[in-house]
Amino acid sequence: MFYYLFNYLDKTIDLPGAGLFSFVTFRSGMAFIIALLFSTIAGKRIIGYLQLKQIGETIRDLGLEGQMKKKGTPTMGGIIIILSILIPCLLVSKLGNIYMILMLGTTVWLGTIGFLDDYIKVFKKDKEGLHGRFKIIGQVGLGLIVGLTLFLSPNVVIRQNQEVLIGENVEAVTYMPENIKSTQTTIPFVKNNNFDYAYLTSFMGDKAQTWGWVIFVLITIFIVTAVSNGANLTDGLDGLATGSSAIIGTTLGILAYVSSHVQYASYLNIMYIPGCEELVVFASAFIGATIGFLWYNAYPAQVFMGDTGSLTIGGIIGVFSIAIHKELLLPILCGIFFVESISVMLQVGYFKYTKKKYGEGKRVFRMSPLHHHFQKSADSGIQSLIKRPNAAIPESKIVTRFWIIGILLAVMAVVTLKIR
Secondary structure: OHHHHHHHHHHHOOOOOHHHHHOHHHHHHHHHHHHHHHHHHHHHHHHHHHHHOOOEOOOOOOOOOOOHHHOOOEOOOHHHHHHHHHHHHHHHOOOOOHHHHHHHHHHHHHHHHHHHHHHHHHHOOOOOOOOHHHHHHHHHHHHHHHHHHHHHOOOOOEEOEEEEEEOOEEEEEEEOOOOEOOOEEEOOOOOOOEEEHHHHHHHHHHHHHHHHHHHHHHHHHHHHHHHHHHHHHHOOOOOHHHHHHHHHHHHHHHHHHHHHOHHHHHHHOOOEOOOOOHHHHHHHHHHHHHHHHHHHHOOOOOOOOHHHHHHHHHHHHHHHHHHOOOHHHHHHHOHHHHHHHHHHHHHHHHHHHHHHHHOOOOEOOOOOOHHHHOOOOHHHOOOEOOOOOOOOOOHHHHHHHHHHHHHHHHHHHHHOOOOO
């Protein structure tokens, strides 16, 4: 809105300062500030409203220290994050940009699914919430829409990077003169770091590129679903998912900026993606929203994001990474989400296997997801393959240590662009 207004004023009456809105760095800063202020100032009022309406979290007693003190804490706080993202983006972004449209659509789509899930839990008193089948259908549907949009939109293009060699040394990185539609993505730790999904269908001959897009759409569906659920599983301790998401969002914003800037992209030897600079504005709003929400969600939490927030932030991260062709970095960048998801699958799989084989189920962790394992001491009476730690670790320390690991993983994800 403001972008178009000030752009008009700049061209018609040459209003001093109006040209600032043409700079993505200025609009990104504005998006961050607006999101941060809204989430902290308006967030307090929203939390008060949730308390007034007694929209509190239902807590199951899992024998965790301090767990029952959280009973009645307002939930559905993800509304704060969603509004804090949407409002600054609507105010300062280029709303006609295809990448911005995708991200706003993702936020509303998954926010709606998460809201329905929380609504059923809180108001219908159904602990199961929205049936898992409908969640998956919603996530798969979003992945399909995103994949097809990236395939069909003429505005989603790249310029392929190519190396200029002198002997065996890379003298410079140049770009093909024309924009192309491509299923290429960035793959870490490989010298020629572009991987084309069409390679997987090369046996199809002339139809390889078309079927490459089919593979791309299927991978998009998988990533959106996996990362969204991973964020949902991570949201089990005060501030854990929120802080981790802020770290991931910062990294994605950096990757979007360098991908949209031909000189920086050339230095890193990655593909140049015209138009994706608007994702920097969205990332800034996302970071401001999550940091502002963390003001109230940090231990001891005054509000929980619920599925309204966790499903949304996970989906945002997944779609964002696909849009900038960096989805293969997610196992590193979203290592916290990845390990949390794996811990649940290992726990369930091993328990079922041992129960079928020995008649008694055994555990890999004292409790899953992984963060709960560290809240259980050795004398809790729960036998598991992993014996450490002996003593239960305080919740705030677990969260802080996970944040530190998240920062290290974020740095590693960026560094992989130069380590080949």
